[in-house]
Each structure stands twice: as structure tokens, then as C-alpha cells.
Amino acid sequence: MAPHSPGTDQIDTLLWIGFVAAAILMIAITGALLYVARRYRSERGAEPRQLFSGSGLQFRVAGVLTIFAALLFILGVVFTDNAREKPTTGEAGLASLKGEPLKIKATGQQWLWRYDYPNGAFSYYQLVVPVDTAVELEVVSTDVVHTWNVEELARKADAVPGKTNKVLFSTGDEGTYEGDSATLSGQAYAAMRTEVKVVSPEEYEDFIETQSEEIDAAEERVVGLIENGETP
Amino acid sequence: MLSLYGTSAIFLFALPLAIGLFYYVAPLQIGARGTALPRLGQVGMALWVAGATALYATFLFTPSEAGVNPLPPLSEVAFLSNNGVDAWATATGLATLGFVLLSINLLATLRVMRAPGMAWRRVPVFAWAATVSSWLMIVVGSVLLAALTMLMIDRNYDGIFFADGSGGAPLLWQHLSWIFYTGAYMLILIFAFGAIAEIASTFARKPLFNRNVVMGSLAAIAVIGTLAWMQNMLTAPIGVGWMYFAMLMSLALIVPFGLVLFNLIATLAGGTLRMRAPLLFAMGAIFAIGIGLAAELCHSLVAAAWQLKNTTDATAATHFALIGGSVFGGFAALHYWFPKMTGRTMGESLARISFWTILVGLLLGFVPLFFAGAGEGQVVDAYKYFDDTGVTGYNVVASIGVLILFVGILLTILNAIFSRENGPEAGHDPWGGDTLEWFTLSPPDPHNFDVLPDVRSPRPLRDIREAIGHRTRRSKDAAARESQPVA
Numbered sequence: 001m002a003p004h005s006p007g008t009d010q011i012d013t014l015l016w017i018g019f020v021a022a023a024i025l026m027i028a029i030t031g032a033l034l035y036v037a038r039r040y041r042s043e044r045g046a047e048p049r050q051l052f053s054g055s056g057l058q059f060r061v062a063g064v065l066t067i068f069a070a071l072l073f074i075l076g077v078v079f080t081d082n083a084r085e086k087p088t089t090g091e092a093g094l095a096s097l098k099g100e101p102l103k104i105k106a107t108g109q110q111w112l113w114r115y116d117y118p119n120g121a122f123s124y125y126q127l128v129v130p131v132d133t134a135v136e137l138e139v140v141s142t143d144v145v146h147t148w149n150v151e152e153l154a155r156k157a158d159a160v161p162g163k164t165n166k167v168l169f170s171t172g173d174e175g176t177y178e179g180d181s182a183t184l185s186g187q188a189y190a191a192m193r194t195e196v197k198v199v200s201p202e203e204y205e206d207f208i209e210t211q212s213e214e215i216d217a218a219e220e221r222v223v224g225l226i227e228n229g230e231t232p
Numbered sequence: 233m234l235s236l237y238g239t240s241a242i243f244l245f246a247l248p249l250a251i252g253l254f255y256y257v258a259p260l261q262i263g264a265r266g267t268a269l270p271r272l273g274q275v276g277m278a279l280w281v282a283g284a285t286a287l288y289a290t291f292l293f294t295p296s297e298a299g300v301n302p303l304p305p306l307s308e309v310a311f312l313s314n315n316g317v318d319a320w321a322t323a324t325g326l327a328t329l330g331f332v333l334l335s336i337n338l339l340a341t342l343r344v345m346r347a348p349g350m351a352w353r354r355v356p357v358f359a360w361a362a363t364v365s366s367w368l369m370i371v372v373g374s375v376l377l378a379a380l381t382m383l384m385i386d387r388n389y390d391g392i393f394f395a396d397g398s399g400g401a402p403l404l405w406q407h408l409s410w411i412f413y414t415g416a417y418m419l420i421l422i423f424a425f426g427a428i429a430e431i432a433s434t435f436a437r438k439p440l441f442n443r444n445v446v447m448g449s450l451a452a453i454a455v456i457g458t459l460a461w462m463q464n465m466l467t468a469p470i471g472v473g474w475m476y477f478a479m480l481m482s483l484a485l486i487v488p489f490g491l492v493l494f495n496l497i498a499t500l501a502g503g504t505l506r507m508r509a510p511l512l513f514a515m516g517a518i519f520a521i522g523i524g525l526a527a528e529l530c531h532s533l534v535a536a537a538w539q540l541k542n543t544t545d546a547t548a549a550t551h552f553a554l555i556g557g558s559v560f561g562g563f564a565a566l567h568y569w570f571p572k573m574t575g576r577t578m579g580e581s582l583a584r585i586s587f588w589t590i591l592v593g594l595l596l597g598f599v600p601l602f603f604a605g606a607g608e609g610q611v612v613d614a615y616k617y618f619d620d621t622g623v624t625g626y627n628v629v630a631s632i633g634v635l636i637l638f639v640g641i642l643l644t645i646l647n648a649i650f651s652r653e654n655g656p657e658a659g660h661d662p663w664g665g666d667t668l669e670w671f672t673l674s675p676p677d678p679h680n681f682d683v684l685p686d687v688r689s690p691r692p693l694r695d696i697r698e699a700i701g702h703r704t705r706r707s708k709d710a711a712a713r714e715s716q717p718v719a
Contacts, residue, residue: 001607001608001609008539010535011536011538011539012539014533014535014536015530015540015606017533018533018536022527022530023526025522025525026522026527029493029497029518029519029522030519032497032501033497033515033518033519036497037500037505037515039501040436040500040501040502040503040504040505041504041505041507042506042507043504047504048436048503048504049438049502050439051438052439052440052441052442053441053442053495053498054442057442058442058491058495061490061494062487062490065490068490069483069484069487070483072483072486073479073480073483075533076479076532076534076535076536077476077479077534079535080475080533080534080535083538084535143311144303144306144311145305145306145402149611151539151609155538155539156467156538156539156541156542157467157469158469160396160402160468161305161402162396162397162402163396163403164469165467165468165469178621180611181611182467182541182542182612183303184298184303184306184612184613186297189615191616193618
């Protein structure tokens with residue numbers, strides 16, 4: 001999956017570092033094994049030399065492995081820290097925030113994602129965010145453990161009841177990004193998908209405005225119906 | 233089904249195969265005439281059978297629907313109110329209690345019933361792996377039992393252990409269960425490495441390249457590996473410091489795992505390899521475990537795990553390592569010690585066919601999942617995938633591969649059943665082994681040994697063979713001298 005945010009760029013690089021490191025080990029192990037299997041077949045009556053190694057060679061091997069592991073650890077910390085870096089809102093982003101990230105609450109519930117925007121509007125399934133704007137998603141759950149997962153924009157984050165998991169991201173690319181849930185949450189888990197629509201700040205303002213008006217209108221209508229003694 | 237597959241694979245296949253072989257072979261290897269606490273062993277075995285029965289009895293009413301690791305709150309009574317999760321917890325609880333009791337017996341046997349002269353430094357590697365694994369199972373098995381008890385109290389007596397607020401925490405279950413599952417993962421690999429070490433040295437006719445390093449590494453894997461449990465929780469709301477701790481522990485494992493693999497391959501190098509079934513399966517195990525562990529490496533880099541967590545890439549890595557450990561490693565051990573258990577060797581040609589079928593099945597079944605998981609982000613446990621996500625081809629190949637893998641496993645099981653009665657007679661030492669189990673009859677008498685040699689090295693049987701060879705040569709020389717004409 002192609003990364004579309006500074007954070008996922010870092011994640012992607014670290015992934016490739018991991019793949020290369022894994023490939024080196026896989027090739028080394030498989031290669032050594034195949035070589036040994038071809039080279040040292042039995043010959044009748046041959047008795048091999050009873051070779052075993054002293055600690056010097058073992059220390060050298062352990063040293064190489066330690067350096068390899070330490071290098072990976074350092075790279076892991078560096079790129080993870082980079083990926084966690086707070087994104088900043090750019091020129092093309094939502095200006096009204098004054099440097100603060102746009103806070104949106106993402107609530108996992110069986111089997112739907114709900115997004116609450118700062119002005120009180122909310123939406124289900126689809127999250128709409130402005131382009132080039134730092135977004136702080138507060139991932140929470142009302143029932144079981146879910147995992148919010150939109151790979152191209154941000155990291156996976158578990159929604160655990162009673163805890164808040166923060167995800168920070170910003171993206172410069174408008175468009176629609178598919179996502180899903182990544183922890184078994186019951187029967188309709190596979191269908192618990194989501195979508196992030198990245199639009200211009202004006203469109204975003206329009207969206208939350210209309211959304212909020214429509215929600216108010218719907219509420220009024222229902223309240224009116226109940227007051228008239230009808231069932232909504 | 234979802235819950236049953238993983239539970240069966242771990243509790244009814246991998247762990248019992250490992251612990252069962254430890255239980256049969258390790259006492260023989262140390263020259264014990266039985267086990268230290270036989271009744272405890274009997275109880276353990278009965279508990280495990282009860283657990284296995286309970287697990288499959290759920291087919292008659294409601295299997296658990298909460299997955300291999302049933303995370304609360306999903307596994308709480310509010311979300312799954314039928315008794316599937318209770319049955320799952322009972323079944324795994326009984327099986328785990330069985331494992332813990334068996335491990336206590338095994339550990340007591342290994343401590344007090346070693347043959348004269350068998351100091352810890354001369355204990356065979358497989359028996360050492362049994363020691364490490366028993367300790368590990370006693371520790372992590374108890375942790376799972378505690379977690380299961382809490383889950384049962386939550387479900388049946390209005391407990392709040394895993395409820396949020398009011399003092400409980402859903403994450404507590406994740407910590408406890410992952411300690412067990414990570415420990416069990418390490419146990420399966422330690423078992424496989426122990427068996428491979430014996431097989432490698434027997435079939436190459438060489439001593440282990442460096443015994444102490446292998447034995448130390450196995451112990452290190454048990455400790456460090458279990459401490460890396462939070463590697464499975466990198467997307468959970470835990471502090472980033474804990475994530476780095478998990479990464480440090482996981483990456484530190486590269487050293488002991490690397491040393492073990494290096495020493496195993498170095499043992500084979502320079503030997504005279506007899507490519508019989510045990511060695512074939514052992515080499516398959518080294519290959520598959522190597523691929524699996526290398527792939528797991530990406531999952532311990534924190535930010536990389538943020539993307540790979542719960543994708544089929546994780547499924548593939550775990551399956552490579554654990555099929556390498558329990559299927560290849562377990563079957564290598566089975567082929568190797570089968571003559572000791574039954575007096576007959578397993579059919580060689582069927583063993584070869586089974587090996588190649590399993591290998592092809594493993595590659596076809598799980599390599600596509602690496603691509604689907606890492607490339608397309610396909611998530612685990614989903615009952616369906618969507619057309620536009622581009623994983624259809626991968627999944628079709630993987631399904632065929634897993635079917636082939638299953639046929640391969642079935643072939644070895646059939647081979648074992650037929651060879652019990654009809655295999656070629658093996659004699660007491662078909663492979664020319666170096667450890668004490670080959671000193672007794674196949675199958676051994678109920679008391680295992682009539683007499684025991686003094687143990688003076690880690691390879692007592694080789695010492696005996698050398699002594700006999702020495703004496704034969706000397707008497708031949710003497711005979712040759714006597715037959716010389718005097719004048």
C-alpha cells in the first residue's frame with residue numbers, strides 16, 4: 001500500500017528496512033543449509049573429524065549477531081520516533097485551528113465506526129478531514145476491542161474500552177482512502193469497514209456545517225413527532 | 233471454527249506432541265528407570281484428555297466465537313452470552329493444568345533421577361530442552377490458568393477483572409494471555425531445536441558444534457522470548473516505552489536464535505550426512521523456522537508492527553515458525569524416536585513423499601499470505617474479503633497450499649500407524665545414537681534399563697563403542713603377534 005502521509009512514509013521505510021534484514025537472514029540460513037546438504041553427503045566407511053568449536057568463534061558469531069540486532073533496534077527507535085512526530089498544519093490546511101491539531105473522536109462500536117467532529121456534528125462509516133491539516137484522532141470504544149486501520153494514512157490503533165488511543169496524521173493528497181478493522185470484534189467484524197475522505201478545508205467546513213444542520217433538523221422533526229403523540 | 237483451529241493447533245497438536253516426546257524420551261536419555269512422580273503424570277495426562285474432549289464436545293452445543301485468544305470484553309458474558317467461551321476456557325484450562333502437572337513431574341525426574349555420572353554438563357541437549365521447557369510451562373501455564381480463572385469469575389460470578397472502570401482492565405487479559413502464548417511459541421521452538429540438535433549430531437556422526445552455547449541459548453530463548461510478550465500489543469494503548477522494551481527483547485532474541493541455528497548448521501557441515509527421514513525433516517525444520525523467525529523480525533520493529541499487526545503477514549510468519557517447529561521438528565523427532573517406541577522404523581519412502589508434500593504445502597499455503605498481508609494489508613480472522621482489495625489470487629493459492637499441507641501431515645500420521653505393526657525391525661540402536669536411550673531395548677522394558685554404563689561424557693554410547701573398538705583392535709594385534717612364527 002502506498003503511504004500518503006509523513007508518518008506512513010516513515011513506517012514504510014522501516015518496513016523496507018525490516019524486509020531487507022529478514023531477507024538477508026532468510027538467504028543466509030537457506031543458503032547455508034542447501035550448501036551443507038549438497039556438499040556433505042555420506043561416503044561409505046568415512047568417519048568425519050570430530051570437530052567442535054571453542055568459545056572464540058562463538059563469541060565472534062554472537063558479536064556479529066549483537067551488532068545486527070543493535071543496529072535494527074536503533075533504526076527501529078529512530079523511525080518509530082519519526083513516525084510519532086506531531087504533524088503540522090500547512091498553508092493549504094484549515095486555518096482556523098491556529099497550530100492546534102484538529103481533534104476528532106473515532107468511536108468503534110459493533111460493527112461501525114462513528115466520527116465526532118469539534119462542532120458537534122458526527123458521521124458514520126466515512127470520516128471527512130481537510131487536506132494538509134494535522135488531525136488528532138482519539139480512538140475509543142463503547143463495547144469490545146476494535147482496531148482502526150487505514151493503512152495509507154496512519155498507523156493501526158486499538159480502540160479499547162476505558163482507554164483513549166491517539167493517532168496523529170496529516171496528508172497532502174486529496175482523495176478517498178479505504179480502511180477496515182483489524183481485531184476480531186464479533187460476527188460482522190469483516191464487514192466493519194471505514195473510509196477517509198480527504199477534501200479541501202472549504203469542503204470540510206461545508207460538510208460539517210450541513211451535517212450538523214441536518215442532524216439538528218432530524219432531531220427537531222423527531223422531537224416534534226413525539227410531542228404530537230406520534231411514533232417517529 | 234475460528235477459535236477451534238488455533239486452539240487445536242496449539243493445545244491439541246503442537247504442545248502435546250512436544251511435551252509427549254519430552255516425556256517419553258527425556259527420562260530414557262538420562263538413564264532414569266521411570267518418572268519421579270508417576271501418579272502426578274497420570275493425573276496430568278487425564279486432565280489433558282478431559283480438556284481435549286471438552287473442546288470438541290462444544291461441537292454438540294456452541295463452540296466459542298471469540299477467536300484463538302478471546303479478548304475481553306468480546307469474551308465477556310455481555311457480548312457472547314452462550315456458554316461457548318466458558319467451554320473454551322474450561323477445555324484450555326484442563327489441558328493447561330495437565331501440561332503444568334506433566335512438566336512438574338518431568339522436572340522432578342530430570343533433577344533427581346539422572347544416571348550416575350550424568351552431571352548437568354553431560355545431560356543430552358534434548359533432555360536439557362525438556363528441562364527448560366518444563367520450567368517455562370510451569371511459569372507461563374500458571375499465568376494462563378490465572379487468566380482463565382479470572383475470565384470464568386467475570387463470566388459466571390459478576391467479576392470485574394477485565395471490565396473497564398471499577399478497578400478492572402480489558403488490557404490485563406492481553407498481558408496475561410500473551411505471556412502464555414509467547415511462552416508456548418518459545419517452548420515449541422526449544423523442543424524442535426533440542427530434537428534437531430540430537431538428530432544433526434547423530435546423522436552427521438559429529439558432536440554438536442558447541443554444546444554449551446546451544447544449551448545456554450535455549451535457556452536464553454525461554455527467558456527473553458517470554459519477556460517479549462508485549463510485541464503482540466504494539467497497537468494497544470500502552471506507553472511507547474513499553475513498546476521499545478518489547479522491541480528490545482524481540483530483537484535481543486536474534487542472538488540466541490542465531491547462535492542455535494549457526495551451531496546446528498555447523499554441526500552438519502563437515503559431517504557425513506545420511507539423508508534419512510529424521511535428518512530430512514530436521515533440515516526442513518531449520519529452513520521453515522529460519523524463514524518464520526526472520527519474518528517475525530519485521531513485527532518487532534515498533535512502527536512496522538503498526539502496519540503489519542493482525543495482517544496475514546503475521547499469520548504467515550507464525551505458521552512458518554510453528555509449522556517448522558511442531559510439524560517438521562515434531563515429525564523429525566517422531567521418525568527419530570519411533571524405533572525406540574515401537575521397535576520398528578517408519579516407512580522411508582512414504583516419509584519422503586510426506587516431507588515434500590508438507591514443504592510444497594507450506595510454501596504454497598503461506599508465502600502468498602506474506603504478500604497479501606504486507607502488500608495489501610489483508611487482516612486476519614475475517615470471514616470474507618472484498619473484491620476490490622486485490623487479495624483473491626493470493627487466497628486461492630493459499631487455500632490449495634494448506635490443503636496440500638494437510639495431506640502431507642496425514643501421510644506421516646498414516647505412516648506411523650502402519651509402521652507400528654509392519655515397519656522394518658529396527659533393533660535397539662538403528663541410527664548409531666550417542667545418548668543413553670539407545671542403550672536399552674526397543675521398546676524398552678517397563679523399568680527401562682537392566683544395567684547402566686557409567687556416564688563420563690555427553691556421548692556415553694560413543695564412549696562404549698570406542699572402548700569396544702579399542703579392545704577389538706588390541707586383541708587382534710595380540711592375536712597377530714602370537715601367530716608370528718617364533719624363529
